[in-house]
Amino acid sequence: MDAGYRRCYKYTLRADDLFVMDMNERHISGPDPARNLHMSQCFPVFMNFYTERDAKAVIHLHSRNAILATILFPGKEIRLTHLQMIKCIRRGSSGKNYNFNDVLVIPVVDNTPEEIGLKEPIMDILTKYPEASAVLARCHGIYVWGDSVLQTKAMAEALEHLLDLAVQMKLAGLDPSVPHASFAHL
Numbered sequence: 150m151d152a153g154y155r156r157c158y159k160y161t162l163r164a165d166d167l168f169v170m171d172m173n174e175r176h177i178s179g180p181d182p183a184r185n186l187h188m189s190q191c192f193p194v195f196m197n198f199y200t201e202r203d204a205k206a207v208i209h210l211h212s213r214n215a216i217l218a219t220i221l222f223p224g225k226e227i228r229l230t231h232l233q234m235i236k237c238i239r240r241g242s243s244g245k246n247y248n249f250n251d252v253l254v255i256p257v258v259d260n261t262p263e264e265i266g267l268k269e270p271i272m273d274i275l276t277k278y279p280e281a282s283a284v285l286a287r288c289h290g291i292y293v294w295g296d297s298v299l300q301t302k303a304m305a306e307a308l309e310h311l312l313d314l315a316v317q318m319k320l321a322g323l324d325p326s327v328p329h330a331s332f333a334h335l
Contacts, residue, residue: 168192172199190264194271194292201275202241204294206301211290214312219257219287221319226278227255227285228326229311237307239295242279252326253311256281260289283308 168179168188174196180186191209198204218227229235230252238247247253256278258270267286274284282304283293293308295301315325323329 193265193268197268197271197275198292198294201272202294204301205296206298207292207294208301208305209290209292210305210309212309212312214309214316215285215291216288217316218312219285219289221316222257225257227257227312227315229253229255229315230326231328232311232314232325234307234310234314238304238311239282239300240280241282244296250328254278254281255283255285255291255308257285257287260286 166180166186168186169177170192171177174193179188195207195209198207231250233249235247235251235253236249238253239245240247256274258267258274261267261270271284271292274281278284282295283291285291291305291308291312293301293305295304318325
């Protein structure tokens with residue numbers, strides 16, 4: 150497993166920039182110590198997804214829509230239904246995708262001063278929400294995990310779209326967890 154270093158431009162990473170760790174969080178290889186690089190604080194949090202959900206890829210975004218959604222929806226979860234892009238999201242336990250008329254539940258944890266503080270709350274989320282493939286950290290961002298880099302990237306893009314819709318719907322006085330009246334026949 151690879152872990153990038155903190156405060157880096159991800160698009161400029163080279164192989165010798167990466168910290169390589171095993172599934173027991175033991176260091177296998179990494180950058181030359183003279184370069185004074187430090188592993189990302191995300192690593193222990195990512196390990197939750199690798200060990201508890203058998204994730205093959207994890208994406209963490211500091212998305213404007215994710216942050217706004219956690220401010221506008223102050224509870225412990227955000228619920229969305231009857232939105233087309235829900236069909237792009239994989240159910241955590243069954244591996245099947247959600248349907249248009251399903252309710253997608255995205256759990257929310259409160260942010261902590263240091264990212265390592267999210268490890269235990271996210272572990273609790275993974276137990277309480279077996280269908281989740283993403284978790285929001287309030288005023289911080291979103292973690293998305295999946296079976297491949299491409300699947301995880303596609304889900305991250307769909308969730309970004311869905312969270313944008315949730316924010317816009319909330320601002321317009323609509324509840325994205327309730328089907329719109331025009332969908333009563335579905």
